[in-house]
Amino acid sequence: MKIDIGNSDNLFFTRFIANATAIKFLYYELYKNHPKVDAIFDELIDTLAKAYTDRPIALKHRDNGKEKKGNWFLSNEITGMSLYVDRFCGNLKNLGDKLEYFKKLGVNFLHLMPIMQSPTIESDGGYAVSDFRKVAERFGRIEDLKVLQEKMSQEKMYLMMDIVLNHTSNRHEWAQKAKEGDKKYQDYFYMYNDRNIPDQFDKTMPEIFPEVAPGNFTYIPECNKWVMTVFHNYQWDLNYSNPSVFIEMLDTIFFYANLGVDVLRIDAPAFIWKQLGTGCQNLPQAHSILCLIKQCVQVSAPGMALLGEAIVAPKEIMKYFGTGLYAAKECDFAYNATHMALQWDALATGDTRVMLAAQHAISQKPYGTSWITYTRCHDDIGLGYDDYMIQQAGYNAYEHRKYLKNYYSGVQPGSPAMGALFAINPKTQDARISGSLASLCGLEKAIDNNDYYAIEISIKKILMMQAHSFFIGGVPMLFYGDELGYTNDYSYLNDTGKAYDNRWMHRPIINWDKNKKIDEEGSIEERIFSGTKRLIGIRSKLEIVSDFKNLSWLHPHNIHVAGYLRSYNDSKLYCVFNFTAEPTFLTWFAFKQHGPVSEKLFDHWSGNEFSIGYDNEYLILEPYSFHLFETK
Numbered sequence: 016m017k018i019d020i021g022n023s024d025n026l027f028f029t030r031f032i033a034n035a036t037a038i039k040f041l042y043y044e045l046y047k048n049h050p051k052v053d054a055i056f057d058e059l060i061d062t063l064a065k066a067y068t069d070r071p072i073a074l075k076h077r078d079n080g081k082e083k084k085g086n087w088f089l090s091n092e093i094t095g096m097s098l099y100v101d102r103f104c105g106n107l108k109n110l111g112d113k114l115e116y117f118k119k120l121g122v123n124f125l126h127l128m129p130i131m132q133s134p135t136i137e138s139d140g141g142y143a144v145s146d147f148r149k150v151a152e153r154f155g156r157i158e159d160l161k162v163l164q165e166k167m168s169q170e171k172m173y174l175m176m177d178i179v180l181n182h183t184s185n186r187h188e189w190a191q192k193a194k195e196g197d198k199k200y201q202d203y204f205y206m207y208n209d210r211n212i213p214d215q216f217d218k219t220m221p222e223i224f225p226e227v228a229p230g231n232f233t234y235i236p237e238c239n240k241w242v243m244t245v246f247h248n249y250q251w252d253l254n255y256s257n258p259s260v261f262i263e264m265l266d267t268i269f270f271y272a273n274l275g276v277d278v279l280r281i282d283a284p285a286f287i288w289k290q291l292g293t294g295c296q297n298l299p300q301a302h303s304i305l306c307l308i309k310q311c312v313q314v315s316a317p318g319m320a321l322l323g324e325a326i327v328a329p330k331e332i333m334k335y336f337g338t339g340l341y342a343a344k345e346c347d348f349a350y351n352a353t354h355m356a357l358q359w360d361a362l363a364t365g366d367t368r369v370m371l372a373a374q375h376a377i378s379q380k381p382y383g384t385s386w387i388t389y390t391r392c393h394d395d396i397g398l399g400y401d402d403y404m405i406q407q408a409g410y411n412a413y414e415h416r417k418y419l420k421n422y423y424s425g426v427q428p429g430s431p432a433m434g435a436l437f438a439i440n441p442k443t444q445d446a447r448i449s450g451s452l453a454s455l456c457g458l459e460k461a462i463d464n465n466d467y468y469a470i471e472i473s474i475k476k477i478l479m480m481q482a483h484s485f486f487i488g489g490v491p492m493l494f495y496g497d498e499l500g501y502t503n504d505y506s507y508l509n510d511t512g513k514a515y516d517n518r519w520m521h522r523p524i525i526n527w528d529k530n531k532k533i534d535e536e537g538s539i540e541e542r543i544f545s546g547t548k549r550l551i552g553i554r555s556k557l558e559i560v561s562d563f564k565n566l567s568w569l570h571p572h573n574i575h576v577a578g579y580l581r582s583y584n585d586s587k588l589y590c591v592f593n594f595t596a597e598p599t600f601l602t603w604f605a606f607k608q609h610g611p612v613s614e615k616l617f618d619h620w621s622g623n624e625f626s627i628g629y630d631n632e633y634l635i636l637e638p639y640s641f642h643l644f645e646t647k
């Protein structure tokens with residue numbers, strides 16, 4: 016086969032040769048039984064060559080710069096924010112004018128929630144894509160995205176976008192053609208003439224949105240067939256056992272890469288392979304597809320990192336970093352969803368033992384990969400860690416989760432939180448939690464009650480939760496609005512396209528008059544904004560916080576305090592957090608356990624020096640306070 020990339024380019028060929036064996040192996044492992052396996056493999060190679068030829072020269076330079084830095088994304092200097100362009104500032108052009116705002120806060124990495132074309136009503140917040148290559152009109156045009164990317168690149172900012180790999184909207188051209196009876200496109204989806212196979216699948220597949228989209232199949236009257244729809248009934252699952260689907264989506268991945276995407280968020284990768292008799296999640300072939308994508312990206316767009324959005328059980332999440340021969344060769348990033356949920360667990364109970372019990376499952380991440388760490392995102396909070404972790408802390412798993420759900424939905428007497436249950440499964444009573452960071456931390460209720468003390472406490476909680484996720488290792492990803500304490504926004508209830516999905520309560524419409532309050536000293540907005548900004552600033556100065564697989568957990572002998580140690584060369588950073596409303600204490604032992612510590616500890620958060628030697632036995636932690644102690 017001849018690979019035509021125009022002028023010969025050694026870099027491309029060097030990378031191609033380095034990855035070709037793995038690419039061929041993975042592809043044939045997946046598709047060896049397909050009748051057109053060889054011809055489609057040729058298409059794969061052509062896709063790689065075309066992607067590289069089309070890659071703008073500026074991006075090739077950017078790739079080289081990143082390669083020289085080595086694992087550029089492990090850096091402590093990157094802090095992200097995830098936002099809906101329309102709800103944040105209207106459209107892509109306006110976003111270009113907001114770069115100063117991000118700079119002021121210290122954010123240099125933006126995740127634009129889906130902006131590609133998707134129906135207005137049945138859109139799942141943009142995750143039902145009807146054209147993967149056209150920006151939806153309300154956001155602007157593809158040219159606006161390019162201008163924004165260039166502007167961000169000049170400001171040394173990074174860009175993240177989504178590829179919705181698992182499904183398309185029912186309005187996508189492929190789905191439309193399938194409805195019209197076109198066999199080629201019917202084979203792009205899982206379509207069946209009757210309920211026989213769908214019923215067999217349904218026996219073992221869980222339901223993702225049991226209230227609004229029960230079951231996993233939808234009847235399509237136009238072609239008299241059942242199509243697999245794991246998420247909403249308007250999101251048709253793509254059939255990756257068909258290699259042509261893989262090639263189409265690989266080409267789309269390169270389309271995004273060549274727009275200048277630095278991190279590609281692969282939406283819902285756990286679901287991309289289906290097999291009868293299984294739960295159709297986290298299957299080995301899903302990992303092979305991701306590994307194949309990674310090796311291909313490595314050849315033609317090596318500067319683009321991959322984030323696998325696998326919100327699954329802790330030990331399953333870890334596999335998205337690659338296992339065996341592919342360790343650190345699958346996704347560069349995964350969301351630390353386990354840790355995110357555990358923080359909320361500890362905040363509700365004031366007890367950090369479940370958090371500690373889970374660490375063994377998530378600490379063995381391969382070097383060179385990293386987490387996206389976060390407290391809130393556009394989705395719900397799932398309590399997906401394992402029952403045994405809860406039991407190890409001495410609780411009954413069912414009752415414990417029930418308590419957490421009651422606490423965050425505000426049903427539990429005395430709970431300050433104002434959230435709601437999402438996706439309640441009537442059969443199992445499983446549910447997840449919606450609500451903004453501020454409302455779940457009690458700010459909404461405190462403001463409603465005009466309760467000054469409760470406002471103070473909720474601000475402390477917000478900052479402690481953020482600090483806990485900022486320093487644990489990985490790139491922190493703020494969710495827009497949380498940087499200044501937006502509480503729930505209930506306006507979604509008046510919109511028929513959104514009212515059925517309470518995740519919209521924590522996806523605010525930004526009011527820039529309110530945002531001006533970040534400059535009014537003493538206002539709630541200013542206190543949260545300046546605290547968040549200070550945390551980002553501290554983090555970006557401490558190389559020790561980079562993700563060098565340099566995290567150990569402390570056993571502080573106090574169940575209310577979570578503590579971890581970051582170490583690098585001769586430096587140590589002890590991060591300790593009081594998850595209760597009461598003052599509590601630590602002894603010198605918590606620190607000394609990890610080797611000799613000087614008696615003087617400098618706290619980057621308060622700017623004070625502490626000494627907790629033998630004469631000064633206890634370190635008192637105020638309610639919901641934390642310290643970032645550096646020691647040599």
Ligand code: GLC
Pocket residue numbers: 139140142143179246282283324393394
């Ligand atoms: C991901 C998204 C979520 C969406 C789902 C289906 O989990 O984060 O918002 O509903 O995929 O695309």
